[in-house]
Amino acid sequence: MILLMPRLMARSKRMPIPPQLQDFALTPRHLSLLALLLYDESATIKELAAQLQIASTTVSLMVGDLSRQGILERRDDERDRRRTIVTIADAHRAAIEGWLAAGADAWRTVFAPMSPAERALVIGALLAYERESMILTRQPD
Known part of the structure:
Protein backbone atom coordinates (compact mmCIF):
# COMPACT_ATOMS: atom_id res chain seq x y z
CA MET A 1 0.00 0.00 0.00
CA ILE A 2 2.87 2.38 0.77
CA LEU A 3 4.04 2.05 -2.84
CA LEU A 4 0.59 1.89 -4.38
CA MET A 5 -1.15 4.94 -2.85
CA PRO A 6 1.30 7.57 -4.17
CA ARG A 7 1.08 6.03 -7.65
CA LEU A 8 -2.73 6.14 -7.56
CA MET A 9 -2.75 9.76 -6.42
CA ALA A 10 -0.16 10.79 -9.00
CA ARG A 11 -2.12 9.07 -11.77
CA SER A 12 -5.34 10.82 -10.82
CA LYS A 13 -3.56 14.19 -10.83
CA ARG A 14 -2.20 13.47 -14.33
CA MET A 15 -5.63 12.89 -15.83
CA PRO A 16 -5.56 15.32 -18.73
CA ILE A 17 -8.17 18.04 -18.60
CA PRO A 18 -10.21 18.04 -21.83
CA PRO A 19 -9.22 20.83 -24.25
CA GLN A 20 -12.63 22.50 -23.90
CA LEU A 21 -12.04 22.86 -20.12
CA GLN A 22 -8.34 23.79 -20.08
CA ASP A 23 -8.93 27.55 -19.94
CA PHE A 24 -10.89 27.26 -16.66
CA ALA A 25 -7.97 26.62 -14.24
CA LEU A 26 -9.57 23.47 -12.86
CA THR A 27 -7.68 21.70 -10.09
CA PRO A 28 -7.97 18.26 -8.45
CA ARG A 29 -10.32 19.73 -5.80
CA HIS A 30 -12.80 20.55 -8.56
CA LEU A 31 -12.73 16.92 -9.71
CA SER A 32 -14.65 15.62 -6.69
CA LEU A 33 -17.20 18.42 -6.85
CA LEU A 34 -17.82 17.84 -10.56
CA ALA A 35 -17.99 14.07 -10.07
CA LEU A 36 -20.69 14.45 -7.42
CA LEU A 37 -22.71 16.74 -9.65
CA LEU A 38 -22.22 14.49 -12.63
CA TYR A 39 -23.57 11.42 -10.86
CA ASP A 40 -26.20 13.13 -8.69
CA GLU A 41 -27.32 15.54 -11.47
CA SER A 42 -27.85 18.37 -8.96
CA ALA A 43 -27.32 19.19 -5.30
CA THR A 44 -27.42 22.03 -2.82
CA ARG A 68 -18.95 32.70 -13.13
CA GLN A 69 -16.97 30.69 -15.67
CA GLY A 70 -20.14 29.02 -16.97
CA ILE A 71 -19.20 25.49 -15.92
CA LEU A 72 -21.91 25.26 -13.27
CA GLU A 73 -25.41 26.69 -13.12
CA ARG A 74 -27.21 27.80 -9.98
CA ARG A 75 -30.95 28.17 -9.60
CA ASP A 76 -33.34 28.74 -6.74
CA ASP A 77 -35.07 25.70 -5.29
CA GLU A 78 -38.76 26.05 -6.25
CA ARG A 79 -39.84 24.53 -2.90
CA ASP A 80 -37.51 26.64 -0.74
CA ARG A 81 -36.17 29.87 -2.22
CA ARG A 82 -33.45 30.02 0.47
CA ARG A 83 -31.78 26.97 -1.10
CA THR A 84 -29.72 27.05 -4.26
CA ILE A 85 -29.57 24.03 -6.57
CA VAL A 86 -26.28 23.51 -8.42
CA THR A 87 -25.90 21.59 -11.70
CA ILE A 88 -23.31 21.21 -14.43
CA ALA A 89 -24.02 23.49 -17.38
CA ASP A 90 -25.23 21.55 -20.41
CA ALA A 91 -22.49 23.14 -22.55
CA HIS A 92 -19.80 21.42 -20.46
CA ARG A 93 -21.51 18.20 -19.39
CA ALA A 94 -20.11 16.02 -22.22
CA ALA A 95 -16.53 17.21 -21.65
CA ILE A 96 -16.79 16.58 -17.90
CA GLU A 97 -18.36 13.15 -18.45
CA GLY A 98 -15.52 12.23 -20.81
CA TRP A 99 -12.93 13.51 -18.34
CA LEU A 100 -14.29 11.45 -15.45
CA ALA A 101 -15.38 8.36 -17.41
CA ALA A 102 -12.01 6.59 -17.36
CA GLY A 103 -11.83 6.59 -13.56
CA ALA A 104 -15.45 5.55 -13.18
CA ASP A 105 -15.04 2.78 -15.75
CA ALA A 106 -11.92 1.51 -13.98
CA TRP A 107 -13.79 1.30 -10.64
CA ARG A 108 -16.73 -0.49 -12.32
CA THR A 109 -14.31 -3.02 -13.84
CA VAL A 110 -12.57 -3.60 -10.50
CA PHE A 111 -15.81 -3.91 -8.51
CA ALA A 112 -17.80 -5.96 -11.06
CA PRO A 113 -16.50 -9.42 -10.05
CA MET A 114 -16.74 -8.60 -6.32
CA SER A 115 -19.61 -9.45 -4.05
CA PRO A 116 -21.29 -6.60 -2.16
CA ALA A 117 -19.43 -7.72 0.97
CA GLU A 118 -16.07 -7.60 -0.84
CA ARG A 119 -16.85 -4.12 -2.21
CA ALA A 120 -17.79 -2.96 1.27
CA LEU A 121 -14.51 -4.38 2.62
CA VAL A 122 -12.44 -2.44 0.05
CA ILE A 123 -14.32 0.79 0.66
CA GLY A 124 -14.17 0.28 4.42
CA ALA A 125 -10.41 -0.26 4.27
CA LEU A 126 -9.90 2.91 2.23
CA LEU A 127 -12.08 4.93 4.62
CA ALA A 128 -10.19 3.53 7.62
CA TYR A 129 -6.88 4.44 5.97
CA GLU A 130 -8.15 7.96 5.35
CA ARG A 131 -9.22 8.34 9.00
CA GLU A 132 -5.93 7.01 10.35
CA SER A 133 -3.79 9.09 8.02
CA MET A 134 -5.69 12.21 9.07
CA ILE A 135 -5.09 11.42 12.74
CA LEU A 136 -1.42 10.70 12.22
CA THR A 137 -0.77 13.81 10.15
CA ARG A 138 -2.66 16.23 12.38
CA GLN A 139 -0.42 19.02 13.57
CA PRO A 140 -0.31 19.79 17.31
CA ASP A 141 -1.95 23.07 18.35
Whole structure:
Protein backbone atom coordinates (compact mmCIF):
# COMPACT_ATOMS: atom_id res chain seq x y z
CA MET A 1 0.00 0.00 0.00
CA ILE A 2 2.87 2.38 0.77
CA LEU A 3 4.04 2.05 -2.84
CA LEU A 4 0.59 1.89 -4.38
CA MET A 5 -1.15 4.94 -2.85
CA PRO A 6 1.30 7.57 -4.17
CA ARG A 7 1.08 6.03 -7.65
CA LEU A 8 -2.73 6.14 -7.56
CA MET A 9 -2.75 9.76 -6.42
CA ALA A 10 -0.16 10.79 -9.00
CA ARG A 11 -2.12 9.07 -11.77
CA SER A 12 -5.34 10.82 -10.82
CA LYS A 13 -3.56 14.19 -10.83
CA ARG A 14 -2.20 13.47 -14.33
CA MET A 15 -5.63 12.89 -15.83
CA PRO A 16 -5.56 15.32 -18.73
CA ILE A 17 -8.17 18.04 -18.60
CA PRO A 18 -10.21 18.04 -21.83
CA PRO A 19 -9.22 20.83 -24.25
CA GLN A 20 -12.63 22.50 -23.90
CA LEU A 21 -12.04 22.86 -20.12
CA GLN A 22 -8.34 23.79 -20.08
CA ASP A 23 -8.93 27.55 -19.94
CA PHE A 24 -10.89 27.26 -16.66
CA ALA A 25 -7.97 26.62 -14.24
CA LEU A 26 -9.57 23.47 -12.86
CA THR A 27 -7.68 21.70 -10.09
CA PRO A 28 -7.97 18.26 -8.45
CA ARG A 29 -10.32 19.73 -5.80
CA HIS A 30 -12.80 20.55 -8.56
CA LEU A 31 -12.73 16.92 -9.71
CA SER A 32 -14.65 15.62 -6.69
CA LEU A 33 -17.20 18.42 -6.85
CA LEU A 34 -17.82 17.84 -10.56
CA ALA A 35 -17.99 14.07 -10.07
CA LEU A 36 -20.69 14.45 -7.42
CA LEU A 37 -22.71 16.74 -9.65
CA LEU A 38 -22.22 14.49 -12.63
CA TYR A 39 -23.57 11.42 -10.86
CA ASP A 40 -26.20 13.13 -8.69
CA GLU A 41 -27.32 15.54 -11.47
CA SER A 42 -27.85 18.37 -8.96
CA ALA A 43 -27.32 19.19 -5.30
CA THR A 44 -27.42 22.03 -2.82
CA ILE A 45 -24.29 23.66 -1.42
CA LYS A 46 -25.00 22.03 1.94
CA GLU A 47 -25.35 18.57 0.37
CA LEU A 48 -22.13 18.99 -1.59
CA ALA A 49 -20.27 20.17 1.52
CA ALA A 50 -21.48 17.15 3.49
CA GLN A 51 -20.45 14.71 0.77
CA LEU A 52 -17.07 16.38 0.22
CA GLN A 53 -16.56 16.75 3.99
CA ILE A 54 -15.53 20.39 3.68
CA ALA A 55 -17.08 23.64 4.87
CA SER A 56 -20.14 25.01 3.09
CA THR A 57 -18.31 28.31 2.62
CA THR A 58 -15.52 26.52 0.72
CA VAL A 59 -18.04 24.78 -1.53
CA SER A 60 -19.88 28.05 -2.02
CA LEU A 61 -16.66 29.75 -3.16
CA MET A 62 -15.87 26.89 -5.57
CA VAL A 63 -19.41 26.90 -6.96
CA GLY A 64 -19.35 30.69 -7.33
CA ASP A 65 -16.07 30.53 -9.24
CA LEU A 66 -17.24 27.72 -11.52
CA SER A 67 -20.60 29.44 -12.05
CA ARG A 68 -18.95 32.70 -13.13
CA GLN A 69 -16.97 30.69 -15.67
CA GLY A 70 -20.14 29.02 -16.97
CA ILE A 71 -19.20 25.49 -15.92
CA LEU A 72 -21.91 25.26 -13.27
CA GLU A 73 -25.41 26.69 -13.12
CA ARG A 74 -27.21 27.80 -9.98
CA ARG A 75 -30.95 28.17 -9.60
CA ASP A 76 -33.34 28.74 -6.74
CA ASP A 77 -35.07 25.70 -5.29
CA GLU A 78 -38.76 26.05 -6.25
CA ARG A 79 -39.84 24.53 -2.90
CA ASP A 80 -37.51 26.64 -0.74
CA ARG A 81 -36.17 29.87 -2.22
CA ARG A 82 -33.45 30.02 0.47
CA ARG A 83 -31.78 26.97 -1.10
CA THR A 84 -29.72 27.05 -4.26
CA ILE A 85 -29.57 24.03 -6.57
CA VAL A 86 -26.28 23.51 -8.42
CA THR A 87 -25.90 21.59 -11.70
CA ILE A 88 -23.31 21.21 -14.43
CA ALA A 89 -24.02 23.49 -17.38
CA ASP A 90 -25.23 21.55 -20.41
CA ALA A 91 -22.49 23.14 -22.55
CA HIS A 92 -19.80 21.42 -20.46
CA ARG A 93 -21.51 18.20 -19.39
CA ALA A 94 -20.11 16.02 -22.22
CA ALA A 95 -16.53 17.21 -21.65
CA ILE A 96 -16.79 16.58 -17.90
CA GLU A 97 -18.36 13.15 -18.45
CA GLY A 98 -15.52 12.23 -20.81
CA TRP A 99 -12.93 13.51 -18.34
CA LEU A 100 -14.29 11.45 -15.45
CA ALA A 101 -15.38 8.36 -17.41
CA ALA A 102 -12.01 6.59 -17.36
CA GLY A 103 -11.83 6.59 -13.56
CA ALA A 104 -15.45 5.55 -13.18
CA ASP A 105 -15.04 2.78 -15.75
CA ALA A 106 -11.92 1.51 -13.98
CA TRP A 107 -13.79 1.30 -10.64
CA ARG A 108 -16.73 -0.49 -12.32
CA THR A 109 -14.31 -3.02 -13.84
CA VAL A 110 -12.57 -3.60 -10.50
CA PHE A 111 -15.81 -3.91 -8.51
CA ALA A 112 -17.80 -5.96 -11.06
CA PRO A 113 -16.50 -9.42 -10.05
CA MET A 114 -16.74 -8.60 -6.32
CA SER A 115 -19.61 -9.45 -4.05
CA PRO A 116 -21.29 -6.60 -2.16
CA ALA A 117 -19.43 -7.72 0.97
CA GLU A 118 -16.07 -7.60 -0.84
CA ARG A 119 -16.85 -4.12 -2.21
CA ALA A 120 -17.79 -2.96 1.27
CA LEU A 121 -14.51 -4.38 2.62
CA VAL A 122 -12.44 -2.44 0.05
CA ILE A 123 -14.32 0.79 0.66
CA GLY A 124 -14.17 0.28 4.42
CA ALA A 125 -10.41 -0.26 4.27
CA LEU A 126 -9.90 2.91 2.23
CA LEU A 127 -12.08 4.93 4.62
CA ALA A 128 -10.19 3.53 7.62
CA TYR A 129 -6.88 4.44 5.97
CA GLU A 130 -8.15 7.96 5.35
CA ARG A 131 -9.22 8.34 9.00
CA GLU A 132 -5.93 7.01 10.35
CA SER A 133 -3.79 9.09 8.02
CA MET A 134 -5.69 12.21 9.07
CA ILE A 135 -5.09 11.42 12.74
CA LEU A 136 -1.42 10.70 12.22
CA THR A 137 -0.77 13.81 10.15
CA ARG A 138 -2.66 16.23 12.38
CA GLN A 139 -0.42 19.02 13.57
CA PRO A 140 -0.31 19.79 17.31
CA ASP A 141 -1.95 23.07 18.35
